[in-house]
Amino acid sequence: MTIDPTPPGLSPTAPVLELRGARKTFGAVVALASGSVQLRAGEINALVGENGAGKSTMVKILAGVHQPDSGDFLFDGHPIVFRSPAESKAAGVSVIYQEPTLFPDLTVAENIFVGRQPTSRFGFIDRAAMRTEARALFERLGVPIDPDRVAEGLSIADQQIIEIAKAISLDAKVLIMDEPTAALSGVEVERLFGVARALRDRGSAILFISHRFDEVFGLSDRITVMRDGAFISEHATGDVTTAEIVRAMVGRDVDQLFPKQEARVGDTVVSVDGLTRQGVFHDVSFEVRAGEIVGLAGLVGAGRTEVARAVFGIDRYDAGSVTIAGRPLPKRDPMASITAGIGFVPEDRRKQGLVMDMSVSRNTTLTLRKTLSRFGLVSARREREAAADWSSRLQVKTGSQELPVSTLSGGNQQKVVLAKWLATDPTFLIVDEPTRGIDVGTKSEVHRLISDLAGRGIAVLMISSELPEVLGMADRVLVMHEGRLTATLDRAEATAERVMHAATGSGATDLTEHAPTGTADPTGTAIPTGTASPTPTTEAAR
Amino acid sequence: MTTSHALAPTTGRSPFASLVKQREVPVASALIVLVIVTTIANPLFVSPQGVKDLMLNATITVIMAVGLGTVIITNNIDLSVGSILGLVAFATGTVFNAAPGIPLVFVFLIGLAIGALLGAVNGFLVTVARVPSLVITLGMLYIYRGLNNAWAGGQQYFAGDRPAAFGRLSVDTVLGIPIITIIAVVVVVLVAIFLARTRPGRDLYAIGSDDQAARLFGIKVSKRVLTAFVLNGTLTGLAGVLYASRFNSVGATTGTGLELDIVAAAVVGGIAIFGGSGSVVGAAIGAVLLTTITSSLTALGVDKFWQQAIVGILILTAILVERIASIRTARRLRTSEATNA
Numbered sequence: 092m093t094i095d096p097t098p099p100g101l102s103p104t105a106p107v108l109e110l111r112g113a114r115k116t117f118g119a120v121v122a123l124a125s126g127s128v129q130l131r132a133g134e135i136n137a138l139v140g141e142n143g144a145g146k147s148t149m150v151k152i153l154a155g156v157h158q159p160d161s162g163d164f165l166f167d168g169h170p171i172v173f174r175s176p177a178e179s180k181a182a183g184v185s186v187i188y189q190e191p192t193l194f195p196d197l198t199v200a201e202n203i204f205v206g207r208q209p210t211s212r213f214g215f216i217d218r219a220a221m222r223t224e225a226r227a228l229f230e231r232l233g234v235p236i237d238p239d240r241v242a243e244g245l246s247i248a249d250q251q252i253i254e255i256a257k258a259i260s261l262d263a264k265v266l267i268m269d270e271p272t273a274a275l276s277g278v279e280v281e282r283l284f285g286v287a288r289a290l291r292d293r294g295s296a297i298l299f300i301s302h303r304f305d306e307v308f309g310l311s312d313r314i315t316v317m318r319d320g321a322f323i324s325e326h327a328t329g330d331v332t333t334a335e336i337v338r339a340m341v342g343r344d345v346d347q348l349f350p351k352q353e354a355r356v357g358d359t360v361v362s363v364d365g366l367t368r369q370g371v372f373h374d375v376s377f378e379v380r381a382g383e384i385v386g387l388a389g390l391v392g393a394g395r396t397e398v399a400r401a402v403f404g405i406d407r408y409d410a411g412s413v414t415i416a417g418r419p420l421p422k423r424d425p426m427a428s429i430t431a432g433i434g435f436v437p438e439d440r441r442k443q444g445l446v447m448d449m450s451v452s453r454n455t456t457l458t459l460r461k462t463l464s465r466f467g468l469v470s471a472r473r474e475r476e477a478a479a480d481w482s483s484r485l486q487v488k489t490g491s492q493e494l495p496v497s498t499l500s501g502g503n504q505q506k507v508v509l510a511k512w513l514a515t516d517p518t519f520l521i522v523d524e525p526t527r528g529i530d531v532g533t534k535s536e537v538h539r540l541i542s543d544l545a546g547r548g549i550a551v552l553m554i555s556s557e558l559p560e561v562l563g564m565a566d567r568v569l570v571m572h573e574g575r576l577t578a579t580l581d582r583a584e585a586t587a588e589r590v591m592h593a594a595t596g597s598g599a600t601d602l603t604e605h606a607p608t609g610t611a612d613p614t615g616t617a618i619p620t621g622t623a624s625p626t627p628t629t630e631a632a633r
Numbered sequence: 634m635t636t637s638h639a640l641a642p643t644t645g646r647s648p649f650a651s652l653v654k655q656r657e658v659p660v661a662s663a664l665i666v667l668v669i670v671t672t673i674a675n676p677l678f679v680s681p682q683g684v685k686d687l688m689l690n691a692t693i694t695v696i697m698a699v700g701l702g703t704v705i706i707t708n709n710i711d712l713s714v715g716s717i718l719g720l721v722a723f724a725t726g727t728v729f730n731a732a733p734g735i736p737l738v739f740v741f742l743i744g745l746a747i748g749a750l751l752g753a754v755n756g757f758l759v760t761v762a763r764v765p766s767l768v769i770t771l772g773m774l775y776i777y778r779g780l781n782n783a784w785a786g787g788q789q790y791f792a793g794d795r796p797a798a799f800g801r802l803s804v805d806t807v808l809g810i811p812i813i814t815i816i817a818v819v820v821v822v823l824v825a826i827f828l829a830r831t832r833p834g835r836d837l838y839a840i841g842s843d844d845q846a847a848r849l850f851g852i853k854v855s856k857r858v859l860t861a862f863v864l865n866g867t868l869t870g871l872a873g874v875l876y877a878s879r880f881n882s883v884g885a886t887t888g889t890g891l892e893l894d895i896v897a898a899a900v901v902g903g904i905a906i907f908g909g910s911g912s913v914v915g916a917a918i919g920a921v922l923l924t925t926i927t928s929s930l931t932a933l934g935v936d937k938f939w940q941q942a943i944v945g946i947l948i949l950t951a952i953l954v955e956r957i958a959s960i961r962t963a964r965r966l967r968t969s970e971a972t973n974a
Binding site: 154156175176177178180181186188192193194195196197201205206207208210214215216 | 826829830831832835836838839841842843845846847848849850851852853905909910
């Protein structure tokens with residue numbers, strides 16, 4: 092698990108920045124009950140905890156966005172209060188948020204120096220100096236980014252590097268990285284970690300927040316655990332195991348992180364044959380059978396989401412075919428896909444899966460408007476009933492069905508997306524990164540849910556960048572590398588090493604094999620039990 | 634420098650290349666083409682008197698476009714500028730009526746102060762109430778106009794009521810350029826330098842680009858936005874005083890409907906309506922273009938009714954050009970990233 096050995100002998104120096112028993116409330120809501128953390132020079136401290144544990148609130152206090160109601164806040168041993176982000180920044184605290192906050196219209200150099208541009212005489216901005224300094228910073232980080240280009244269109248990884256460049260130019264003593272790796276590929280994560288280690292070795296104090304344990308153990312010197320808005324424990328990374336950390340985080344043993352039920356695998360529901368889109372993916376063929384969870388693994392950018400979108404009919408494809416229940420699925424027609432029994436839970440639930448400002452019930456019934464309406468008008472009562480039914484089945488935790496879905500936690504939002512699709516009675520469900528940004532406790536609920544669906548005979552295609560999730564959940568693992576399927580592994584033969592080999596394209600191509608063919612029975616018996624027959628509606632759609 | 638670099642024009646740093654990429658280029662080119670075409674059809678268009686008229690017509694719009702452009706860059710808007718101009722213009726008439734011998738500099742100071750005050754009220758409401766500026770300033774448009782109506786009633790002041798020296802500001806020229814136009818040019822240069830080369834100026838772009846991010850960066854967003862509104866009010870106040878110098882009568886309806894012309898000038902001049910990019914030089918050129926079009930279409934004998942439709946087409950073209958440019962940039966970045974990867 093450990094990628095890099097922990098440096099021997101943690102420095103016993105006094106913390107640069109320390110928060111002790113910090114409390115923060117918003118109205119009646121206690122966001123942080125008793126938050127404590129110590130950041131020491133030359134040390135990377137990983138902050139872990141479930142969503143809602145108070146990590147973000149604590150980060151915002153350190154960043155000067157929020158002010159604690161009570162508790163001690165010490166900087167270099169002296170009590171301090173940051174009344175604004177500017178004060179925190181001036182003191183030497185830099186924060187890199189999950190979604191970097193760059194200005195899309197300004198140049199890279201300006202983004203680094205915004206608010207403190209070098210000035211020449213008369214207070215005018217010295218653009219040449221700004222550019223030279225920016226270039227020097229990128230050289231030092233070993234990342235070539237053109238300081239003159241506008242920030243719009245930069246990858247998240249590059250945006251984070253710019254944030255780090257800014258932190259360095261500010262001479263930041265403390266660098267806080269709030270889930271920086273959530274949207275990065277493996278290579279980008281390594282580049283980021285390289286930069287973080289270099290900064291640590293130069294004496295920066297770093298706070299690193301992540302949901303990925305391999306990263307936490309690979310990077311940090313120390314791990315701070317939070318739960319329910321309070322500090323739980325602090326560990327030297329070398330002296331602790333993942334299981335111990337998980338136990339501290341959830342307050343109970345999560346021995347079953349991936350509760351995959353054994354499901355009876357039935358007949359082929361979907362088969363994808365030779366799907367190709369020029370320059371995006373090439374000759375992708377696979378089948379998914381009833382009750383089967385097929386994991387689609389690969390690095391970010393391998394073309395997994397693109398394949399899923401093409402199958403569902405959002406994007407076009409140039410060659411190949413998709414067959415569901417023995418019938419060809421028309422190209423580029425999501426509505427036909429829905430009627431044919433396909434559900435698609437997209438990667439970005441905020442932007443594509445949900446209408447954030449709409450109520451929970453409206454979101455749940457979004458796919459059902461036809462069946463819920465009479466004479467073209469949606470019946471509010473039937474909408475509420477259908478929504479309440481699904482919410483209770485999936486145990487969505489919400490104060491009221493009428494609250495905007497944006498008020499729910501990430502995990503519960505994901506449940507609403509799932510409910511939305513389950514309400515259409517799908518025979519084939521595509522889930523794209525179903526647990527991204529969801530905390531450990533809810534994660535296993537989502538896993539249980541997906542596994543439960545497969546148990547009911549739904550064919551599931553699960554795209555995931557988290558290897559443990561893929562290995563734990565999938566009956567079969569497909570691996571993509573640069574637009575091609577490089578391996579198809581059965582549950583028994585799927586190991587982390589083999590998947591990574593195929594995903595990085597390092598040999599292992601002989602593992603490629605197609606799923607057994609000839610087993611599909613394209614008659615009505617292919618339809619799994621417990622779901623409505625899609626045949627009449629499919630015909631109606633033609 | 635090998636030829637393969639031609640495929641990735643990410644860092645075109647030759648002066649010409651970077652000049653062509655400026656957002657002001659399309660509008661400036663349109664202006665030049667317009668003047669050339671009109672001159673070919675009607676040589677009188679660029680006679681000394683013709684040019685002087687063009688400059689005089691554009692002056693007030695230019696000053697207001699610079700002011701409003703500054704507000705739009707912060708992703709806000711001030712729709713009350715026509716009403717502010719009306720109030721200041723009427724106030725100017727009133728001042729001359731009450732104190733005929735007053736030194737002109739005081740008249741200007743009073744006008745600027747009223748404009749600044751009205752702009753500050755707008756800015757204050759926008760930053761404190763946190764209601765979209767579109768709504769706030771739409772309300773202020775009516776409130777200021779109502780004040781003007783209540784104050785002026787049926788009263789009007791005419792050029793004859795004002796000292797001759799005041800009127801001469803928009804008649805006399807230096808090197809063929811009317812004095813009020815020189816004032817406008819100075820305004821453009823000063824505001825352009827402020828926006829491009831000072832920290833508070835650049836902050837306005839950052840705020841327009843992403844105000845939440847700006848807040849996290851420690852930029853005093855409210856203060857800066859308020860500054861933009863005050864600057865806009867002040868410049869509109871200046872425009873109001875000059876309006877009283879240039880035009881014969883000022884009354885209850887002076888400046889009605891002007892706000893949309895000014896928004897049009899800024900947008901045509903390349904200021905993004907959702908903030909973050911564009912320059913006041915562009916806005917100024919946009920203002921000149923719009924006023925010149927009116928004169929040009931008259932000179933070309935185009936029916937008056939068509940003139941407004943043509944202005945509308947220009948606005949849509951400006952937005953289209955921007956959209957295409959941004960799609961192109963996005964595509965180029967994507968391919969350059971793909972090849973770098």
